[in-house]
Amino acid sequence: MMGKLLRFSIFGESHGKVVGCLIEGMPPGIRVDTTEIKKDLERRWGIRESSSSRREEDTPEILSGVFRAHTTGAPIAIVLKNRDAKSSYYEEIKYTPRPGHSDYTASVRYFGYNDYRGGGFFSGRLTAAMVVAGYFARKVLEREGVRVRGYIKRIGDIEANVSLENLFSSALLCPDEEAWEKMKRRIEEIRKEGDSIGGIVESVAIGVPAGLGGPFDDDLEGELSRAFFAIHGVKGVEFGAGFRFSVMKGSEANDNLIVRNGKLETNENNMGGILGGISNGMPIVARVVFKPTPSIYKEQKTVDLRRMENVSLKLRGRFDTCIVPKAVVVIESMMAFVLADHLLRRYSYLYFMNDKI
Numbered sequence: 001m002m003g004k005l006l007r008f009s010i011f012g013e014s015h016g017k018v019v020g021c022l023i024e025g026m027p028p029g030i031r032v033d034t035t036e037i038k039k040d041l042e043r044r045w046g047i048r049e050s051s052s053s054r055r056e057e058d059t060p061e062i063l064s065g066v067f068r069a070h071t072t073g074a075p076i077a078i079v080l081k082n083r084d085a086k087s088s089y090y091e092e093i094k095y096t097p098r099p100g101h102s103d104y105t106a107s108v109r110y111f112g113y114n115d116y117r118g119g120g121f122f123s124g125r126l127t128a129a130m131v132v133a134g135y136f137a138r139k140v141l142e143r144e145g146v147r148v149r150g151y152i153k154r155i156g157d158i159e160a161n162v163s164l165e166n167l168f169s170s171a172l173l174c175p176d177e178e179a180w181e182k183m184k185r186r187i188e189e190i191r192k193e194g195d196s197i198g199g200i201v202e203s204v205a206i207g208v209p210a211g212l213g214g215p216f217d218d219d220l221e222g223e224l225s226r227a228f229f230a231i232h233g234v235k236g237v238e239f240g241a242g243f244r245f246s247v248m249k250g251s252e253a254n255d256n257l258i259v260r261n262g263k264l265e266t267n268e269n270n271m272g273g274i275l276g277g278i279s280n281g282m283p284i285v286a287r288v289v290f291k292p293t294p295s296i297y298k299e300q301k302t303v304d305l306r307r308m309e310n311v312s313l314k315l316r317g318r319f320d321t322c323i324v325p326k327a328v329v330v331i332e333s334m335m336a337f338v339l340a341d342h343l344l345r346r347y348s349y350l351y352f353m354n355d356k357i
């Protein structure tokens with residue numbers, strides 16, 4: 001289970017009956033609209049240029065925890081049926097693990113009992129369940145005026161330049177339209193080569209009050225990172241200036257404090273809104289790196305596990321050329337979930353403190 005006061009876990013397999021999530025600790029009385037959940041799930045389809053031809057309609061089926069369109073406070077179980085899975089192809093590669101994929105490690109970890117069809121529990125399909133959980137988290141955040149929005153920062157060597165205003169007023173996966181056109185062309189070229197490509201999603205949360213998180217295991221950077229790394233294909237996370245800090249001086253890195261309209265803010269936001277593992281009231285800025293999709297159509301080397309022989313592998317099947325366009329809403333969802341959990345945790349302290357003052 002991820003989270004402390006607000007918790008969720010996911011279940012299902014890529015080619016099993018369903019994928020779904022179980023959410024616990026959701027406050028009661030929150031209005032739920034399945035058409036809104038569906039809209040979030042549609043954002044996970046990504047774009048034609050980069051996505052596999054598998055297309056799941058994804059109509060969420062709420063099994064518990066919602067009554068008369070409102071949360072009841074009881075555990076919420078939601079499933080999404082798998083309808084467009086084609087499994088026969090995976091029999092061919094059962095003993096020849098795909099390079100870059102979890103086929104080998106999953107078979108070792110589960111003693112060969114893992115469902116290998118479509119990557120089983122390790123499939124990107126499971127991220128649909130994360131998006132459903134994210135919907136509920138956003139409902140908690142909405143009440144406090146917290147908004148989370150992600151975009152495609154980079155595909156290969158093409159980088160977007162997006163301001164905060166532009167990000168929160170645009171519905172595009174990448175609000176830098178010039179860079180976006182280049183990115184789509186690049187993905188299309190890579191697709192034609194039978195290869196894949198990686199990139200970066202930047203996600204920003206605004207309206208986050210100061211004081212969420214803490215040191216040690218409550219560390220907001222730590223908890224956000226853990227949530228991001230739970231997404232398949234993630235290989236790196238940074239906050240604020242991130243890895244650029246390595247070439248900065250303290251005088252360049254430190255965010256100067258300032259009072260603006262009676263509110264404490266910082267002039268810059270190199271810290272990405274977090275200090276000491278605790279939010280400082282500035283926008284929380286995280287960047288998440290996705291590796292190129294492991295499944296590619298080019299010939300690769302692998303091992304036949306039955307004979308322990310080196311063999312070559314030429315994949316067939318349906319794969320995403322680039323994970324990143326599908327992943328934007330997934331990153332937003334995980335960020336929203338961690339922040340909603342921390343917001344509820346913070347409330348319990350605020351209530352206690354006010355009571356005593």
Ligand SMILES: Cc1cc2nc3c(=O)[nH]c(=O)nc-3n(C[C@H](O)[C@H](O)[C@H](O)COP(=O)(O)O)c2cc1C
Nearest residue numbers: 101102122123124232233234294295319320323326
């Ligand atoms: C939204 C999404 C879609 C994905 N689509 C594919 C895919 O079509 N083919 C593939 O090989 N991997 C795909 N992946 C990545 C694999 O699931 C992932 O690389 C694999 O499970 C190994 O895990 P790791 O990369 O985190 O180590 C996808 C991941 C996400 C988040």
